[in-house]
Amino acid sequence: MNTNGGGPRTVSKPKVSDDETSSAVAGDERRSGSRVVDPVIESRDLDVYYGDDQALHGIDMDIPERQVTALIGPSGCGKSTFLRSINRMNDLIDIARVEGDLRFHGKNVYDDDVDPVALRRKIGMVFQKPNPFPKSIYDNVAYGLRVQGKDVDVDEQVHTALERAALLDEVEDQLDSSGLDLSGGQQQRLCIARAIAPDPEVILMDEPASALDPVATSKIEDLVEELAESYTVVIVTHNMQQAARISDKTAVFLTGGHLVEFDDTNKIFENPESDRVEDYITGKFG
Amino acid sequence: MSDDDPMNITAGSSGSIDDRKNAAIRYVFFSCAFVTVLTTLGIILVLVQGSIEFFQHVSIVEYLTETEWSPVISPHSYGVLPLVWGTLVITIGSALIAIPVGTATAIYLSEYADPQVRKTVKPTLEILAGIPTIVYGFFALSFITPLIQRFYPETGTFNAAAGAIVVGIMIIPMVSSLSEDAMSAVPDDLRNAAYGLGATKFEVSTSVVVPASLSGVIASYILALSRAIGETMAVTLAAGMHPQITVDPLEPIQTMTAYMVQIGISDVSVGSIGYQSLFAVGLTLFVMTLSMNLLSLWIKSRYREEYQ
Ligand SMILES: Nc1ncnc2c1ncn2[C@@H]1O[C@H](COP(=O)(O)OP(=O)(O)OP(=O)(O)O)[C@@H](O)[C@H]1O
Ligand SMILES: [Mg+2]
Numbered sequence: 001m002n003t004n005g006g007g008p009r010t011v012s013k014p015k016v017s018d019d020e021t022s023s024a025v026a027g028d029e030r031r032s033g034s035r036v037v038d039p040v041i042e043s044r045d046l047d048v049y050y051g052d053d054q055a056l057h058g059i060d061m062d063i064p065e066r067q068v069t070a071l072i073g074p075s076g077c078g079k080s081t082f083l084r085s086i087n088r089m090n091d092l093i094d095i096a097r098v099e100g101d102l103r104f105h106g107k108n109v110y111d112d113d114v115d116p117v118a119l120r121r122k123i124g125m126v127f128q129k130p131n132p133f134p135k136s137i138y139d140n141v142a143y144g145l146r147v148q149g150k151d152v153d154v155d156e157q158v159h160t161a162l163e164r165a166a167l168l169d170e171v172e173d174q175l176d177s178s179g180l181d182l183s184g185g186q187q188q189r190l191c192i193a194r195a196i197a198p199d200p201e202v203i204l205m206d207e208p209a210s211a212l213d214p215v216a217t218s219k220i221e222d223l224v225e226e227l228a229e230s231y232t233v234v235i236v237t238h239n240m241q242q243a244a245r246i247s248d249k250t251a252v253f254l255t256g257g258h259l260v261e262f263d264d265t266n267k268i269f270e271n272p273e274s275d276r277v278e279d280y281i282t283g284k285f286g
Numbered sequence: 287m288s289d290d291d292p293m294n295i296t297a298g299s300s301g302s303i304d305d306r307k308n309a310a311i312r313y314v315f316f317s318c319a320f321v322t323v324l325t326t327l328g329i330i331l332v333l334v335q336g337s338i339e340f341f342q343h344v345s346i347v348e349y350l351t352e353t354e355w356s357p358v359i360s361p362h363s364y365g366v367l368p369l370v371w372g373t374l375v376i377t378i379g380s381a382l383i384a385i386p387v388g389t390a391t392a393i394y395l396s397e398y399a400d401p402q403v404r405k406t407v408k409p410t411l412e413i414l415a416g417i418p419t420i421v422y423g424f425f426a427l428s429f430i431t432p433l434i435q436r437f438y439p440e441t442g443t444f445n446a447a448a449g450a451i452v453v454g455i456m457i458i459p460m461v462s463s464l465s466e467d468a469m470s471a472v473p474d475d476l477r478n479a480a481y482g483l484g485a486t487k488f489e490v491s492t493s494v495v496v497p498a499s500l501s502g503v504i505a506s507y508i509l510a511l512s513r514a515i516g517e518t519m520a521v522t523l524a525a526g527m528h529p530q531i532t533v534d535p536l537e538p539i540q541t542m543t544a545y546m547v548q549i550g551i552s553d554v555s556v557g558s559i560g561y562q563s564l565f566a567v568g569l570t571l572f573v574m575t576l577s578m579n580l581l582s583l584w585i586k587s588r589y590r591e592e593y594q
Contacts, residue, residue, distance in 0.1 A: 092481060121484030131475035134498050144483035147493070191479070198483065 040065040040202065040232050041086060046100035048081050048090065048257075055081045056257040058100070063249070068224060068233045070243035070265065073253030074280070079236040082253070083204050086234065087123040088116040104202075121148050124195035128207040130187035132179030132194070137162075137171050140179040140190055144198035157197050165193035166223055185216025192223060196231070203227060205235040209242070221246050240281060244269050252277045333572060336565025343559050349566065355529040355545075358552070358560040366570060368529035372446070372539035373574075376521050377514045379450025379535070380457060384510055387454075388461025389496075389503065395462065396469035397491045408463065415459040423523030426452035431524070438536055444526025447535035452524050453517050457510040464509065468502025469495050501589035505582040512578035516571065518543035542571045 039062035048056040056078045063069045071079045081090070088109060090096040101108045109119055124144075132140050141158045150157075158175075162168040167189040171182070179190050188208055195203055205224070209217040224246050227233055237243050243250055243265065250268040254260045254276055261268060261277045272278045341349070344364040352365020391411075395404050430448045435441045472495050480490045496503065518541075526538030527548050540548075546564055554560040 087482065089478065089482065092478070117484050117486050120482055125478075125482035127475065127478065127482075129475060131473075131479045133476060133479065133494060143480070143485075143493075147480070147483060147485040147489050194479075194483065 038065060039063055040105060041234075042101070042103040042106075043082075044101040044103065046082075046085065046098065046102055048078070048085055049097045049099075050093070051095045054257060056085070059259045061251055061259060061262050063232065063234060065232050066228060066230065067248040068228045068235060068246055069249040069251065070247035071234065071236045071251045071253060072238070072240065072243050074255055075238075077253040077255050078257035079253055080206050081257070083125075083206055083234060083236055086202070086204055087120045087125055088114075089120075089125065091116055121198060122200050123202040123204060124198070124200035126188070126191050126195050126203065126205040126208045128210055130184055130191050130211065132182070132187050132190050134178065134180055136176050137179050137182070137190060138175040141193050141197045143194060148198050150198060157199075158193075161193040161197035162190075164196060164223075164226070165189045166219060167193055183216075185212045185219065188212060188216070188220060189223070192220075192227075196227065200231070202232040202234065205233065207236050207238060210238060217242075240269075240283075252280065254280065330572070333565050333569040336562055337569045340559065340562035340566040343562070344566075353531055355540075357563040358549075358554055362559075364559075364563065366542075366567065368531050369540060369542045369545050369567060370570070371531045372525065372529060372541040372544070373515055373571075375446050375535070375539060376449050376453055376517070376525060376541055377511055379446065380454035380514045381507070381511055383451060383454030384457045384461050384514075385507055388458045388506075388510070389465055391458065391462035392465035392469055392503070393491050393496070395466045397487065397495060408466065411459040411463055415456075415463070418519075419456065419517060420519040420523070422452050422456050423520040426520060426524035434536070441536040442526075442538055444524065444528070444538040445536045446525050446532075446539045449521045449525030449539070449541075450535070452520050453514050456517065456520060457513050460510040460513060461506050464506030465499070465503045468499035468506070471502070472498045501586050504589075505586045508578050508582035508585070512575045512582075515578065516543065516575050517541075518547060522547050542567050546571075 041061075041063040043059045043061040043063075046056060046059040047054060059082060071082060073079055081096075084090045084093075085098055085102055086104075086109075090098060098110055102110060104119065104123070107114070109116075121144075133143060135143070138158055141161050142154050145152060145154050145157055159168060162171065167186060170186060171190075174181075179187065182190060188211070192203075192208070208224075209220040212220065221242060224233055224235060228248075235243075235247065247265045249262065250265040251262040252260050252268060252272075252274075261272055261274050263273075268277065269281060272281065349364055349366050351367070352363055353367050354363035354365050355368045356363045395407060399407065426448045427443070430451050431441065431443060431445065434445065434447055441447075476494050476498055477490050480494045485493070521541050522544040525541065525544065527540050527544055528538040529540040529545065530537065532539065545567055549560060549564045552560075
């Protein structure tokens with residue numbers, strides 16, 4: 001399969017050396033200190049409105065490359081909204097309006113000359129509810145490759161993606177059967193395989209495990225850690241332990257759509273600056 | 287029984303009245319359903335009985351294989367194929383118009399149109415479906431045929447093309463409205479998944495929405511086709527009363543329904559073979575539309591939208 005251990009991506013990434021990547025495999029070491037990595041996504045004074053209601057207020061955030069950034073916070077605080085503004089899925093909501101900068105590799109994705117379709121090809125997404133197409137497992141995973149017209153060996157990419165999503169062993173003999181015949185946890189891993197098959201740079205996940213049982217959840221968590229070896233992962237979660245376990249950086253949103261604190265995950269969980277964040281994390285509210 | 291009894295789920299003293307009311311309501315509904323079923327059975331019975339009489343004089347083989355249809359005027363001939371041909375020409379011709387236009391309209395309404403546009407266009411289309419078919423027939427005679435004659439002056443007043451076109455226009459609303467219902471029922475989750483993978487709106491429509499709603503879309507096609515098969519007044523006016531097997535769409539033809547109109551308004555005597563042929567043709571038509579409707583039901587249940 002792939003030879004560099006870092007996944008199918010062959011494009012060289014100058015910002016992270018191989019050493020760093022391999023040392024990141026040891027999860028504890030990885031979270032013990034912050035690595036200095038250039039941000040792949042920078043949010044600058046980002047406001048999002050739904051009609052007259054402002055859902056996000058002046059969000060500033062630097063999302064580092066090939067790490068897991070967790071977004072946590074109580075329901076309705078704008079986590080999904082922020083996630084959707086990264087790949088411009090908010091464009092699909094008629095009343096949504098975005099102000100400020102959201103930079104991907106330094107380029108504001110809300111500039112007039114940015115094509116959201118092209119942007120979404122670089123920034124994949126996994127949704128809260130598993131949403132496989134009513135197509136075969138194979139066609140589900142191949143979908144992105146086909147619409148993107150990528151000049152690759154589709155068969156091979158599909159197998160690689162399924163393998164990386166830790167699903168290949170379970171579905172190898174039934175690639176032609178419907179994706180809807182799988183269990184919920186398998187469907188979600190199928191959706192992850194579908195998102196990574198076209199080999200995006202960033203993967204956005206909106207509570208990918210919230211509809212799953214603990215076993216399926218821990219599979220997804222393992223997967224997220226692995227994906228961060230080759231992809232930048234931004235994940236929304238309601239589960240504090242999950243954020244603590246799998247993320248390098250944590251952003252805490254609180255009600256009203258404000259980003260209250262954004263820092264290394266262990267800092268947030270051990271010694272947050274803000275009392276409100278401490279209260280939230282220790283379960284005193286939210 | 288006290289009002290604050292937490293287990294107050296047993297019927298009170300008024301239960302027996304409610305029971306009687308329920309029984310009466312049940313009886314009314316049952317009677318209505320029963321009358322409907324009875325009527326349907328009666329119609330089928332009449333068709334079958336008349337057909338049996340017809341087939342005592344004409345062999346089924348002749349009926350199904352002869353290529354001339356002239357049950358009233360001698361020399362007599364009882365091959366139903368020209369009528370079936372006429373019906374097929376109208377059905378296929380109208381499908382060629384209604385399926386592409388209707389599907390495209392449905393995609394537009396479901397995926398592209400602003401909610402405001404959808405809210406006005408859809409009811410308008412449904413009004414179109416409510417126009418009496420005889421009006422469509424006049425429209426064909428007074429507009430479509432003259433239009434065809436501008437390009438092909440040798441075209442007669444009655445021709446298959448005008449019939450197919452007008453029936454096609456007639457069944458567009460059926461295709462577009464039912465298909466749009468099926469497409470709108472596709473959950474947004476699937477659209478978002480496709481957009482998230484970098485699909486364009488067109489790709490989302492054609493490679494996700496249409497396949498996901500295919501059973502409903504195809505069912506709409508079949509219902510529209512069975513409507514085309516059964517369509518009577520418009521084709522009688524537009525396509526004529528000349529039973530013949532021809533591939534020239536500018537020639538007049540006769541459909542099964544048009545033949546039935548012809549016999550219905552003519553003065554053939556009750557009990558004559560010409561009269562009995564009405565039942566045979568009617569039964570043939572009934573079998574055709576019934577099988578189309580069954581096919582549509584089967585497709586709907588076989589390929590029920592699995593994404594729910
Ligand atoms: N499509 C929409 N139209 C209008 N308002 C919306 C829409 N989506 C979200 N909102 C509003 O924006 C605010 C933030 O919503 P968002 O879904 O981003 O919160 P969230 O943090 O993801 O919540 P949850 O944890 O429940 O998923 C909420 O007040 C919500 O009502
Ligand atoms: Mg959310």
